Amino acid sequence: MTTTSRRDVVITGIGIASSLGEGVETHAAALTAGGPPAVDTESFKPYPVHPIAALELDKQIPKKSDQRQMEPWQRLGVYSAGLALDSAGLKEDAEARSALQVIVAAGGGERDHAVDSAILTGLRGANEPGAFLNERLMGDLRPTLFLAQLSNLLAGNIGIVHGITGPSRTFMGEEQAGVDAIRTAQARIASGQSDLMLVGGAYSAERRDMLLLLELGGYLRHGTFAPVFTRDDEPGLITGSAGAFLVLESAEGAAARGAKVYAKLKAAGAARSRRTPGSVESALTKLVQGFGSVGPDAMAVSAATGCAGITAEEAAALKTAAPSARRIAAGDLVGHGLEAAFPVSVALAAIALATGQAKEAIVTGAGHWRGEGAAHLVQA
């Protein structure tokens, strides 16, 4: 299921914030140097994470009252979205911005860990557990916490903070939400259903509730950092806080408003293999081969997880379908950001093209438990 362009789709805005910092230049330098990553192995021991760099939130979210209404993943998303709008010159262009439509790949917001822990402890001795739970939740949950947890409220906050009145859609479903967000945005513009889109996602890795969900399935690496493709000693995810948003528009639209074009997003595709040995390799190979032959001076940015089996399969797929491409694992630079992982990788690819590090880029990703995706970018 690959959509090919009927209208050319270009990237005219890139907003990225991660453990390395923010913006195109910081991440261009990291792509050139290949690291080193910023990793915290202590705070969530035994789980290494890439913590978000210090951000001046006021620069993108001027009102403290807005900042307070959000959890870290929402702030990171709203911040990155603001960077993308700035880089696309849309903050000052109210007319263009009024046509903007939004697709966000999102998970959910952070639990109140202290409240949860106290309730779980109390429930063990409670005579009437149901009544106890009701009483504690009624008394201890902040009313606004729900809004900071709701998946679609990242998009809602982007609308409120950045003054976007176009429609938004929120995709859920871990890594594949990010793939489908990019794929759908590209297809909408290519087909003429939309002219201008803001698409991306954000993930906060510094939270034990998400570590818990991933650890339940046995998907996390313990101990120290190791590069994504060489984690055979202890395969698994090292999650990273990151947000990435892209402004996509039709080539004609970009030209008409004199926007700077970072790269052309030629195609994006997604698959859902029923996971059996070899299925990820086969799905990704097919997706990338669907883009046509990959030329010299190509880069392959992989959103691979580092999880057992599927990471080696992704490497094998790239070797078959894009043998000459220089391979970069986004996880080696900024960690893995679930819903944000694919948007981050597409952003990195666009940065590589915009800064002349490659002429063409392939992006691949296989979700930690489900879903495969790929994208094809070329220099503008």
Added chain:
Amino acid sequence: MSKHRDAKGRPLVAVTGLGVVTSLGQGKDANWQALTAGKSGIHRIDRFPTEGLRTSIGGTVDFLFDGAFTAPQLSEKLATLAAEEAVAQSGIGADGDFPGELFMAVPPVEMEWPQKQEIAATIEGEVDYDGLLRAAATGKFRPMHELFVFGGVADHIADRFGTKGSPISLSTACSSGATAIQMGVEAIRRGETEAALCIGTDGSIHAEALIRFSLLSALSTQNDPPEGAAKPFSKNRDGFVMGEGAGALVLEDYDHALARGATILGIVAGCGERGDGFHRTRSSPDGKPAILAMQDALADAGLTPDDVDYINAHGTSTPENDKMEAMSCSAVFGERMAKLPISSNKSMIGHTLTAAGAVEAVISFLTIANGTIPPTINYNNPDPALAIDVVPNEARKAKVRTVLSNSFGFGGQNTCLVLTAPPEAA
């Protein structure tokens, strides 16, 4: 074969299958009978203790499981039943081999208390997340991961029905079900797929979900009698009542449906959506985004307000929504609004949240097919500020060819669908 196109040169999007489950029952027949009889599915909640809660009622679906279950399990079951009904009616593909993509509105899920308690039971001393993590690392609770990932429900539905491609799990809050339909329409119009299975499902009434809405003062607290609590457009409306259910639609390129001799149940003629940057939970008081979403949907369908025979209201029974919606409709339909029927299914089934847009689209097509408009029940105390015809308390016979179905949600989500009868001459 001739190619049918809409006024904008796009493929027509036909509906060839419909399925629904709500607190009123399973299937179109059971629901239609209850809806046209003005019956309420709202009752006292006995799924969990409601002691100490301001709201103790809901439209829970209690007839599908014998033992305990989680929100994703109930949501999946509801979706499966609705989709089985829709796919069977459409006669498309073979069982487990649906020839098109899946677009699913699913409630945002997360680990629930019974599962956290199960893990906590293995911990000595005070419970904290580090303890839960150590217990998780034993690998003893592995199935909980797949149960609580956001993409789980849609993945299982994709497996069950054999849909093609990458399934979409989406949320636009209370307009999610309508967005799932809209995404199916767009994919067919792009020519990416000839058929789409569009589902909205929500089986997420548990204590914390109810408390969250309660803390936002969004729910009716008039618990007695339960069936009287949801009273959209009434003067004494005081909040919505949570409901559960699922709606499923098989959408199909009209020519594809004709070629295989399918019965065309109707057309999704137009979609409109607008964001509202006003507030996280409240709509712009001037109703501008809702007005524009309705106008966009009509324009997308190539129709005018005069073509609409009936409005299937969002009609949540909250003081704000119903006022904003009635005013917005008056702005779009002008003086005609005084006699244009508008009713709220939520008066009987409650607000099925993520599922609502899909459930109400299914009911809208039943309204067209049967020539009967389900009423707004509990309309005993009209709000004099809202001069509209809510089809009070009793179903009404009417020729309905075109329905506007509204969905408005938290986070500034406004989605409107224009649903029409099958073309008279194919």
